[in-house]
Amino acid sequence: MTRLNLILFFALIFSGLGLVNSHHQSRKLYIELEQLGDAAKQYNQEYGQLQLEQSTWAMHSRVELIAAQTLQMEVPTQQRIQVVSPEQLLSTPKVAAEVSKQTVEVKP
Numbered sequence: 001m002t003r004l005n006l007i008l009f010f011a012l013i014f015s016g017l018g019l020v021n022s023h024h025q026s027r028k029l030y031i032e033l034e035q036l037g038d039a040a041k042q043y044n045q046e047y048g049q050l051q052l053e054q055s056t057w058a059m060h061s062r063v064e065l066i067a068a069q070t071l072q073m074e075v076p077t078q079q080r081i082q083v084v085s086p087e088q089l090l091s092t093p094k095v096a097a098e099v100s101k102q103t104v105e106v107k108p
Contacts, residue, residue: 056062067073 064075
């Protein structure tokens, strides 16, 4: 009888130690989960700020201003704008030769 009690006592001790270890691991994992959640929130906030910054840097007016000031570019007048249709482009001998050359190269 005392042998059975001794076996049950050790089983109870090991079971209790396993329970304590399990709770400890659970707490560590929960803390890590919370830290990762906080990091994810911070990354999302930073991503939003970067998107806002990108949209600010890529604004049409800013790009146009830099093109005008730094590169001395300007918007062409209506008289300088030419609209070219694909048919007109292909009727140009130099362009037609390039297109036919590329077409021949593409075919196996």
